[in-house]
Amino acid sequence: MLLDLDKNNPGLVFWKHVRAVGLPVDIMVPPHLEAMMEEFTSQGIMAHTMVTDVQTLIDEEALGVQGEISPMMDWTSYHSHAAIQTYLDEVAAAHPAVATVFSYGTSTEGRDLKCVRLNQGGTRKPLIFLDSGIHAREWITNPVSLWALKELVEGGSTNYLNTFNFVICPAINPDGYEYSRITDRMWRKTRSVVTGSTCRGADPNRNFPFDWGTGGSSTNPCTDTYMGPRAASEPEVSALVDLLGTLQGDMVSYVSLHSYSQLILISYGSNRGRVPDHDRHMTVGAATANAIRGHFGMTFTPGNIVDLLYVASGGSGDHAKGSFNVDLAYTFELRDTGTNGFILPPAQIRPSCEEWMSGFHVILDNVRTTLPSL
Ligand code: 0X9
Ligand code: ZN
Ligand code: ZN
Numbered sequence: 001m002l003l004d005l006d007k008n009n010p011g012l013v014f015w016k017h018v019r020a021v022g023l024p025v026d027i028m029v030p031p032h033l034e035a036m037m038e039e040f041t042s043q044g045i046m047a048h049t050m051v052t053d054v055q056t057l058i059d060e061e062a063l064g065v066q067g068e069i070s071p072m073m074d075w076t077s078y079h080s081h082a083a084i085q086t087y088l089d090e091v092a093a094a095h096p097a098v099a100t101v102f103s104y105g106t107s108t109e110g111r112d113l114k115c116v117r118l119n120q121g122g123t124r125k126p127l128i129f130l131d132s133g134i135h136a137r138e139w140i141t142n143p144v145s146l147w148a149l150k151e152l153v154e155g156g157s158t159n160y161l162n163t164f165n166f167v168i169c170p171a172i173n174p175d176g177y178e179y180s181r182i183t184d185r186m187w188r189k190t191r192s193v194v195t196g197s198t199c200r201g202a203d204p205n206r207n208f209p210f211d212w213g214t215g216g217s218s219t220n221p222c223t224d225t226y227m228g229p230r231a232a233s234e235p236e237v238s239a240l241v242d243l244l245g246t247l248q249g250d251m252v253s254y255v256s257l258h259s260y261s262q263l264i265l266i267s268y269g270s271n272r273g274r275v276p277d278h279d280r281h282m283t284v285g286a287a288t289a290n291a292i293r294g295h296f297g298m299t300f301t302p303g304n305i306v307d308l309l310y311v312a313s314g315g316s317g318d319h320a321k322g323s324f325n326v327d328l329a330y331t332f333e334l335r336d337t338g339t340n341g342f343i344l345p346p347a348q349i350r351p352s353c354e355e356w357m358s359g360f361h362v363i364l365d366n367v368r369t370t371l372p373s374l
Helices: 002-008 036-042 054-069 081-094 141-154 158-162 174-182 235-247 278-296 316-324 346-369
Strands: 013-016 026-028 099-106 112-118 127-132 165-169 251-259 263-266 301-304 328-334
Touching: 081 099, 081 112, 081 141, 081 174, 099 235, 112 141, 112 235, 127 141, 127 235, 141 158, 141 165, 141 251, 141 346, 158 165, 165 235, 235 251, 235 316, 251 316, 251 346, 263 278, 278 301, 278 328, 278 346, 316 328, 328 346
Parallel strands: 127 165, 127 251, 251 328, 263 301
Antiparallel strands: 013 026, 099 112, 112 165, 263 328
16 A cells, blocks of 8 residues: 555655555655545554644744854954844844945846944934945955944943934945855956856946046956946946935045055055045044054055055046045055965954954044034
8 A cells, every 4th residue: 555655656755665564654744635644554564743834943943043143243254245134133133223224236247235334323413434345356345334233232332322323334245255155256347248258247446436447457257357338337336426425415534445455545546646634634644553453463554555556447436536525535454465365364354353443443433523404
C-alpha cells in the first residue's frame, strides 16, 4: 500500500522513501488528505504526527537565516547591504521618539534606498546630512556613518540632537556595494545598463547635475569615471538629488564619506575651483584634522579637491554646495594612505569610526556658531 502511494499519489511527499517492511517512512501530507492517517491505522500501519505544520518550520528556519545575514551591527566586520538596512530598522525600533527610517527611492536592481532621520522632539532644526557608500569598493565608509548614527542616538553625541536634525544615508550605491562584496571587490560605479555598451554603471560621483560633464569625467562607459549618459541618469543619484532638494531649506551641512587617502576635501572639484568661503572651510577642516590626529595620531589633510587631487565634475559635495549653498560641505577620504587602500583590515574599522567621529564633532560645533534662524 505504501509503495503504491509513493509511486502514484502526487499529493504526498515522501521525505523518507519506502525501503523494507518494518522500517519507518516519513510522509508529508497536505491538509486535504489528513484523513489518510486513519486509513493507515485501519490497515494496521502504526502512524503518528511528527510535524503538525511544515510551513511554521520553514518560517522559523527563515528567521534563523535572516538572523545570520543581519546580526546586530558590530564594528569588527563588514556587513551586507541587507544587514545594514536591518540595523537602521533596529535603531529606529529602539529609539522611536528620535529615529525614523524612510525610503527615498529604488536602485537599478530594485534595492530600497533608505535613510534614517533623527529629529528629537519633532521640531524643525538646522539639518546635517551624512552619506556613505557612494563608491562601491570604499567599504569602510558604511560602518563610519553607522557609528555616527549610533553615537547620536545612544553614545557620546546625543547632545547634538538638541541643536540639529540629521539625515544619515548609508549605502547610497547598494547595487555597486553588493557587486563589490560578491563579484568584483574593486567595483566602484553603479550597476546600471548602458545603452550601446557591454560595460555597466556610471560613476555616481560624476553624475550629479551641478557642473555635470565639465571636466575630469569620462564619456566612455567602460571607464571608472564614466559620467553617465546625462546628469542624474543613475536612479540612485536622481533619488538623492530629489531628497537633498526637499531638505535644502534646512540643510546647513553636507558630509560625504569616501576612502582612501585621509583627506578632508573642499569643493569645488569642477573647473570652478575654490568656493567663496574656502578659508572658513580650511579653518574648520584644519581643526577637524587636529581632532582626528588627537585620537590615534592619524594625519588628515584639508584642502580644495582640485588643489589636492584632480578636476572632477559632477560630485555630490559640489552639488550640495553649488545648488543648495550649505554652510559647510566636506567630502572625506577615510583611512588609510595606501598600505591597504580600499581593503582596510577589519581591525581598523573601530578606530576609523572613533577618530572620524571626533572630527565630525568639530564640524558640528562650528556649524553651531553660525546657525541661520529657520
Ligand atoms: O574621485 C572621487 O570621486 C573622490 N575620490 S575617490 O578616490 N574616493 O574616488 C573625490 C571626490 C571629490 N569631490 C568632487 N569631485 N566633487
Ligand atoms: Zn540603540
Ligand atoms: Zn570615492
